[in-house]
Structures are given as C-alpha cells and as structure tokens.
Amino acid sequence: MMIARNWKYSSGHVSIFKIAFVAMLVVLSVAPQSGYAQEQMSIAGLTEPVNDVLLSFETDGKLAKIYFKEGGRVKKGDTIMALNKWFEELEVQRNKLIWQGKAEIKSAMEREKTLKALFESTRELYEKTKSVSKDELEKLELEYKLAAAEHERLEIAEKREHIEYDMARAKLAKLVLRSPVTGIISELAVDEGESCESRQPVVRVVDTSRCRLVCNIEASLGIKFKEKQKVDLEIQAGSGSIQKTGKIIFISPVVDPASGLYRVKAEFENKNHEIKPGVEGFLLIPAP
Structure with missing residues (x-):
C-alpha cells in the first residue's frame, strides 16, 4: 500500500520573469504548399510527463527489500519495495x-x-x-x-x-509499496535497512510515454483554443528538435492578474522516449 502524489516540476513555481520568458512569442515565417508566406507563432513552454508520482508508505518501519534499481522499468502493480513484515x-x-x-x-x-x-x-x-x-x-x-x-x-x-x-x-x-503506473523508477530516496516514516517520499516513478507541453500565453493576444483541438508542436531533443502533433487537454479558465498570462496544456505521445520531459518546446499556431 502506498500514498501517491503527483510530482510538480519547478516550472509551476517560477518567478514572473521566468513565466514571461516561457510565454515569449517568436514569429516565424513558413512557406505553405501554395507558395505564399504565412506568419506563424511559436509559443514557448516546458514539457512534463503525464504520470509522475512520488510514493510513500502509510506506516513507519524498516526497509527490508528493494526490488528495482533506479532506471528500472516497472509495470502497474509491481512491488518496488517492502518494509519488515x-x-x-x-x-x-x-x-x-x-x-x-x-x-x-x-x-x-x-x-x-x-x-x-x-x-x-x-x-x-x-x-x-x-x-x-x-x-x-x-x-x-x-x-x-x-x-x-x-x-x-x-x-x-x-x-x-x-x-x-x-x-x-x-x-x-501497507508494508508493501507497489507502482500505481507503468513507468521508470527515476529516483530512490532510501536504502535497504534504513528506517522509513509514514508519508515520507521514498521513490519516484515516471511514465514518459505520454507528455504535456505547458505554455503560459498572453491573454491580450486573443488566441482562441478549444479542448481536444489538435495542434503542432516542436520539442527540443538533444541538439535538435522533433515535430509532434498534440491535443489541447487543458485551458485555464482564469488569467494570472500579475502577469496577464493563462495556462494551456497540450498532450502528445512519446512512446519511443525520444523526448526527455523538462525540456523546452513550442506550440505552433497561425498568427492572429
């Protein structure tokens, strides 16, 4: 049994300057098939995995066994570690x-x-x-x-x-910690033989097969989005970038009064794990 909490990237708690930077618009010129130039906006954002959880035991105890190492792939329901039982x-x-x-x-x-x-x-x-x-x-x-x-x-x-x-x-x-998702163990915070306290985060499991691009957009631009709308994405991968097709899954109903920005999230597939969540990406839309 375990307690799972969604992991929040530091981008959710950045300064106003950082938010403004992430929301920066870069106007690009592309040539469509018709041969006429069309202006396109690139809205910068940061990627994050859809499933990213921190796991804890519900009770105190001494850690008896760890069944997976960091980087190990686990399936939903697999036993990751267990206390003395x-x-x-x-x-x-x-x-x-x-x-x-x-x-x-x-x-x-x-x-x-x-x-x-x-x-x-x-x-x-x-x-x-x-x-x-x-x-x-x-x-x-x-x-x-x-x-x-x-x-x-x-x-x-x-x-x-x-x-x-x-x-x-x-x-x-309650003395056995099982993975609630299929993914990769990205962090182990304890070793065998150590004491664990109730609700102490001990392992982080990340599923990178599905990710989100989180963008903060200036409300003054008047860009219209709809949930489930398909959008083009450009995500950083190593020294280059990868084109992805995403789907809008969240549009903030409110605008941040301090920055004038509102949040939009686009989900995309990453089954080949070619993109490492946390990198920068761009939401590509026609200029208004």
Missing part, C-alpha cells in the same frame, strides 16, 4: 487458520439438526398419542433452542474472524 505475515496466517477452522460450527450445526428432528418427532408423538410427557417435550424444545442459539453464536464469531483476517491482510499490504 514477518510479524504481520504471522498474524495473517494465524487469523486465516482461526477463520478456516470449521469443526466447531459443523458440530453445532449437526447438533441443532439432530435436536430439531428429535423435538419435532416427539411433539408429533405427544400430540397424537400422549405417550410422552409434556415436561419431556418442553425439555427437548429447550435443548433444541439452546443448540440453535449456539450455532448462531458460532456463525457470528466466524464472520468476526473473517473480518479480523481481512484486517490483518490490509495491515500487511
């Missing part, structure tokens, strides 16, 4: 044995069944022939009701034991 594993086994022990319930059920049949046959005999006394009939009825009550008590106890078994399993699960 031998005591909790014993508790799970103990509660499971108690819950699965059905001998007492089976015995009580058979006793109830036997006494019920005996009581009903004796009552029929009493009503038809009076060959048994009323005291004997009442005694059998009392024994039958006591057996039924005991059976019911054991059924309730069995449900309680099942709940205690589930609670022990849930407690054990």
Whole structure:
C-alpha cells in the first residue's frame, strides 16, 4: 500500500520573469504548399510527463527489500519495495487458520439438526398419542433452542474472524509499496535497512510515454483554443528538435492578474522516449 502524489516540476513555481520568458512569442515565417508566406507563432513552454508520482508508505518501519534499481522499468502493480513484515505475515496466517477452522460450527450445526428432528418427532408423538410427557417435550424444545442459539453464536464469531483476517491482510499490504503506473523508477530516496516514516517520499516513478507541453500565453493576444483541438508542436531533443502533433487537454479558465498570462496544456505521445520531459518546446499556431 502506498500514498501517491503527483510530482510538480519547478516550472509551476517560477518567478514572473521566468513565466514571461516561457510565454515569449517568436514569429516565424513558413512557406505553405501554395507558395505564399504565412506568419506563424511559436509559443514557448516546458514539457512534463503525464504520470509522475512520488510514493510513500502509510506506516513507519524498516526497509527490508528493494526490488528495482533506479532506471528500472516497472509495470502497474509491481512491488518496488517492502518494509519488515514477518510479524504481520504471522498474524495473517494465524487469523486465516482461526477463520478456516470449521469443526466447531459443523458440530453445532449437526447438533441443532439432530435436536430439531428429535423435538419435532416427539411433539408429533405427544400430540397424537400422549405417550410422552409434556415436561419431556418442553425439555427437548429447550435443548433444541439452546443448540440453535449456539450455532448462531458460532456463525457470528466466524464472520468476526473473517473480518479480523481481512484486517490483518490490509495491515500487511501497507508494508508493501507497489507502482500505481507503468513507468521508470527515476529516483530512490532510501536504502535497504534504513528506517522509513509514514508519508515520507521514498521513490519516484515516471511514465514518459505520454507528455504535456505547458505554455503560459498572453491573454491580450486573443488566441482562441478549444479542448481536444489538435495542434503542432516542436520539442527540443538533444541538439535538435522533433515535430509532434498534440491535443489541447487543458485551458485555464482564469488569467494570472500579475502577469496577464493563462495556462494551456497540450498532450502528445512519446512512446519511443525520444523526448526527455523538462525540456523546452513550442506550440505552433497561425498568427492572429
């Protein structure tokens, strides 16, 4: 079990000067197929992965095992690390044995069944022939009701034991940290044998197969965007750049009063991992 928090790039907490720089517009001239020049805007922004999470344990403990190294690829649900859990594993086994022990319930059920049949046959005999006394009939009825009550008590106890078994399993699960996404382990903050505190970030998992370009745009330009709108992107890759087709997934409903900018996010595929999130990119749109 773990606590996952989205990792925020430092671009989300930059100065007004930095925001203004990121929002800077560069006017380029391109030649379309018709042969006529068309002005195009390049709106600068920064890339980030869609899935970027910090994981924490929900409880304190000593780290017993790390199953992946930094840079290792994990699938959703893979166990990344685990705290010492031998005591909790014993508790799970103990509660499971108690819950699965059905001998007492089976015995009580058979006793109830036997006494019920005996009581009903004796009552029929009493009503038809009076060959048994009323005291004997009442005694059998009392024994039958006591057996039924005991059976019911054991059924309730069995449900309680099942709940205690589930609670022990849930407690054990909190000592195991599993990846909530398929991705790459980009950072391990602890080593085996170290103590971990509850909610202390211990590992970061990043999925770079899908990324976003985050741009801050001057509201005064009057550029109109729509969600799910396809846009052309140019993303830095090494010493060059790569052309991508993105889709607008977020348009801020408000403008930052200090800078006059609003935020737009465009998502794009990066299945070949050719782009490293955090680099600069450009949103290319026709000039208004």
